[in-house]
Amino acid sequence: MLTAQGELAAESFVFAFLRPGQSFVEFVRMVDDHRHGRSIDHGWVESTWLLADVDGVVVGRSSIRFELNDFLLSQGGHIGYAVRPSHRRRGYATEILRQSLVVARAGGVQDVLVTCDDDNVGSVRAIEANGGVLENVVETENVPIRRYWIG
Numbered sequence: 001m002l003t004a005q006g007e008l009a010a011e012s013f014v015f016a017f018l019r020p021g022q023s024f025v026e027f028v029r030m031v032d033d034h035r036h037g038r039s040i041d042h043g044w045v046e047s048t049w050l051l052a053d054v055d056g057v058v059v060g061r062s063s064i065r066f067e068l069n070d071f072l073l074s075q076g077g078h079i080g081y082a083v084r085p086s087h088r089r090r091g092y093a094t095e096i097l098r099q100s101l102v103v104a105r106a107g108g109v110q111d112v113l114v115t116c117d118d119d120n121v122g123s124v125r126a127i128e129a130n131g132g133v134l135e136n137v138v139e140t141e142n143v144p145i146r147r148y149w150i151g
Helices: 001-009 024-036 068-074 093-106 121-129
Strands: 047-054 057-065 078-081 112-119 132-136 145-150
Touching: 001 132, 024 047, 024 132, 047 068, 057 132, 068 112, 068 145, 078 093, 078 121, 093 112, 093 121
Parallel strands: none
Antiparallel strands: 047 057, 057 078, 112 145, 132 145
């Protein structure tokens, strides 16, 4: 997991919200707390986190939010996912998103908002392969964000 964290950090992307000095057991406990609405920091929402592995190798992850705050509604969405750079272009993003949709729906989210950077062609393909319908593109301080709904 730490190797994945390092690879994605090089792209300014957070793989896991590991706090300094936090053990893996503590991280798992935090994920469980967030899933059950416990110990959630201000500005965060009830969520869960999934690790994607293939044959024992971590290839990516997803974050599933069961509600939206203002930021998530405009930019973050219900599901965020990442695939390690060394494992891209193999269909993992599409499958991670597909399985994340199952978890989101089981958690009560029927219409799922998924966003991606406007220039992220791989993510656009994964979202559209999972039935995403583009609502709009939102200008941000950095790169424009594409907002898709999956019903």
